[in-house]
Amino acid sequence: MRHFLEFEKPVADLEGQIQELRRLQESDDSVSTEEEIANLETKAREALKSLYSKLTPWQKTQVARHTDRPHASHYIDALIDDFTPLAGDRKFSEDRAVLTGLGRFRGEPVAVLGQEKGSDTQARLKHNFGMARPEGYRKAVRVMELADRYGLPVISFVDTAGAYPGVGAEERGQAEAIARSTEACLGLGVPNVAVIIGEGGSGGAIALATASRVFMLEHAIYSVISPEGAASILWRDSARAEEAATAMKVTAEDLLNLKVIDAIVPEPLGGAHRDPEVTIGAVGDIVASALAEFSGMSASDIRRERREKFLAIGRSLG
Incomplete structure (x- = not known):
């Protein structure tokens, strides 16, 4: 239904x-x-x-959070052949909010990162609603280092309300883990492509989305904090989330204009949840096109291009 x-x-x-x-x-x-x-x-x-x-920014936020939108696991199943999951951060434990592994994308070997929210109650609890603990980000760093060592491009599917804010996560170095993951993204000598497929919330999203190319689905959102969180901080009233969403410039159109992202992936009429197959196919096409841009580039050139891309965001806003 x-x-x-x-x-x-x-x-x-x-x-x-x-x-x-x-x-x-x-x-x-x-x-x-x-x-x-x-x-x-x-x-x-x-x-x-x-x-x-x-659609208003708040309505787009609702679409981005739609329970029937295709999740990271759906993109991996459809786009990545011979996917072999890799688990654990080799320091503390496994975090199921972040899916990582190796596989083939259109015949080429790649490393894959994905934030999984889960499609039903049981899966949401299993994946902690896509909110990773430090182990999730440290696992992502481990896989990115592996990809860099063997020359594998990295594809990330970003969909999280933010990093898990629990006491245990903070005690185990949540902020440091996010910073290390962001640093690992920036330091890759291989191309990395990130797609915001739903919510791109806070540092929890940036940790996987600091990429050579960053794309957003048409009705996805990307922000430093959730609209509810921003409203609570600014006005001490989470009911003003709609107002916050408008002020924060969270939509794909806003972020493309600000040069925070590189392109928008169109969604079927009514959102990605109405035709997941078409949406996933469109994401596959734009990822393939982006990876082709880096063919033949050296590791130092890839790092330099990525660095200049992110420095240009600040310059363009200045």
């Missing part, structure tokens, strides 16, 4: 009527509702098109 967001109620009503008519036709062959269904489908599509052509 499709899950509708609050602002999608006009579409939900129309699609509900379509389902009712289809059930009526199935129960009584003598009743023909095909023409009425076709008319309602046209209206539903036009309503969806109208809604998604003028």
